[in-house]
Amino acid sequence: MKIEKQFLSAFLDDLNRNRVVLPTLPEVAVQVRNLVNSPKTTTRQISRLISADPALSARLLKVINSPALRAQEKIENVQSAVTRLGAVQLRNLVTTLVMQQLYQAKGTQRTKQRLKELWAHSAKVAALSLVIAKRFTRLQPDQAMLAGLIHDIGVLPILHHAETYPQLAGDPAALEEVIQHLHTLIGPFILDEWGFSAELVAVTSQHEDLWRNEGSEITYVDVVIVANLHSHLGGEHRLTKMDWNDIPAFAKLGLTPAETIATLDAAREELQEVKSLFTQQATPPARTG
Numbered sequence: 001m002k003i004e005k006q007f008l009s010a011f012l013d014d015l016n017r018n019r020v021v022l023p024t025l026p027e028v029a030v031q032v033r034n035l036v037n038s039p040k041t042t043t044r045q046i047s048r049l050i051s052a053d054p055a056l057s058a059r060l061l062k063v064i065n066s067p068a069l070r071a072q073e074k075i076e077n078v079q080s081a082v083t084r085l086g087a088v089q090l091r092n093l094v095t096t097l098v099m100q101q102l103y104q105a106k107g108t109q110r111t112k113q114r115l116k117e118l119w120a121h122s123a124k125v126a127a128l129s130l131v132i133a134k135r136f137t138r139l140q141p142d143q144a145m146l147a148g149l150i151h152d153i154g155v156l157p158i159l160h161h162a163e164t165y166p167q168l169a170g171d172p173a174a175l176e177e178v179i180q181h182l183h184t185l186i187g188p189f190i191l192d193e194w195g196f197s198a199e200l201v202a203v204t205s206q207h208e209d210l211w212r213n214e215g216s217e218i219t220y221v222d223v224v225i226v227a228n229l230h231s232h233l234g235g236e237h238r239l240t241k242m243d244w245n246d247i248p249a250f251a252k253l254g255l256t257p258a259e260t261i262a263t264l265d266a267a268r269e270e271l272q273e274v275k276s277l278f279t280q281q282a283t284p285p286a287r288t289g
Contacts, residue, residue: 002174003165003167003168003171003174004168004174004177004178006165007161007162007165007168007178008178008181008182011158011161011178011182012182014161015186015189020157020161020186021157021160022157022186022189022190022193023102023153023156023157023190024193025095025194026098026099026101026102028049028050028053028056028094028098029094029095029098029099031049032046032049032050032090032091032094032095033091033095033195035049036087036088036090036091037087037091043079043082043083044079046082046090047078047079047081047082050078050081050082050094051078056094056097056098057078059097059277060078060081060093060094060097061075061076061077061078061081062277063093063096063097063277064081064085064093066273066274066277067270067273068130068131068134068141068270068273068274068277069093069141069142088140088143089140089142089143092140092142092143092145092146093142095146096126096142096145096146096149097277099149099150100119100278102153102156103115103116103118103119103122103156107159107160107163108163108169110169110170111159111160111162111163111169114159115156115159118152118155118156118159119278121152121231122148122149122150122151122152123149123275123278123279124231124275125148125149125151125152125224125227125228125231126145126146126147126148126149126227126274126278127145127148127271127274127275127278128148128226128227128230128231128264128271129144129145129147129148129220129223129224129227130142130144130145130148130274131264131267131270131271131274132144132223132226132227132253132260132264133145133220133223135263135267136218136253136254136255137218137223137253139218139219139220139223143199143200143220144220144223144224145274146200147199147200147203147220147221147223147224148223148224148227148228149278150187150191150196150200150203150204151187151203151204151207151224151228152183152187152204153187153190153191153204154182154183154184154185154186154187154188154189154190154204155179155183155186156190157186157190158178158179158182158183158186162175162178180208184204184205184206184207184208185205187201187203187204187205188201188204188205190204191204199219199220199221200220202219202220202221203220203221203224206221207221207224207225207228209225210225210229210242210247210249211247211248212225212248212249213248216252217252218249218252218253221249222248222249222252222253223249225247225249226247226249226250226253226260229244229247229257230260230261230264233261244257245257
């Protein structure tokens with residue numbers, strides 16, 4: 001049996017028996033989500049929690065005041081940010097800003113490099129998703145950005161599990177084949193554990209389904225499909241060798257692939273500015289007693 005089939009069989013068996021270690025949402029994101037979901041929570045409590053992490057506070061203010069998400073007036077402090085932002089937007093932005101922690105886990109040098117590449121790709125898709133949502137849809141840009149960031153979250157446990165299969169980990173083509181088979185199955189498990197909305201869970205399970213066509217309304221899945229395709233332009237990825245003209249997501253945007261490429265090319269500065277939000281030093285995990 002090929003190593004890919006051995007791994008697939010063993011991984012799925014371990015998953016069914018709850019033996020696969022899934023990534024956990026960084027603690028500060030969990031705490032913020034719990035607070036904003038509680039009707040008894042005050043803005044002061046949320047502000048105090050976020051302010052306790054100076055790095056997160058600074059990055060949150062930078063994102064809110066960036067050209068991509070700029071408020072009508074400059075927001076000077078966390079209290080003002082919490083007051084002006086809706087609960088969903090605040091939750092999305094905090095989650096987005098701490099997500100990089102998950103891509104800095106320990107492992108072999110090979111796995112660390114693959115995680116670094118995966119984070120760079122996810123950040124690029126997040127930036128593209130935000131710009132696409134802003135320019136072509138009525139969807140929430142911050143939610144689209146988070147959708148792009150987590151679309152490949154299912155790859156994380158696969159990479160770590162593959163370390164126990166050196167023959168697979170050392171064969172990029174074989175590992176990529178395994179990832180293609182598994183990551184859209186694993187992503188929903190992770191986001192369900194995190195309590196994410198059904199529309200974000202759908203992104204992790206359906207973003208590879210290029211011919212998906214569920215109704216006329218544009219969804220976050222459609223946005224991420226288009227963003228993911230554009231993220232590979234200029235490279236040799238298999239998706240760049242396809243004819244995109246019949247992909248339903250483009251029709252929902254009301255644009256041809258060529259028109260989308262031209263629009264995003266004109267938005268290069270904005271895309272670079274959004275991507276720079278993800279190149280900051282990740283917020284370090286809080287120390288425990």
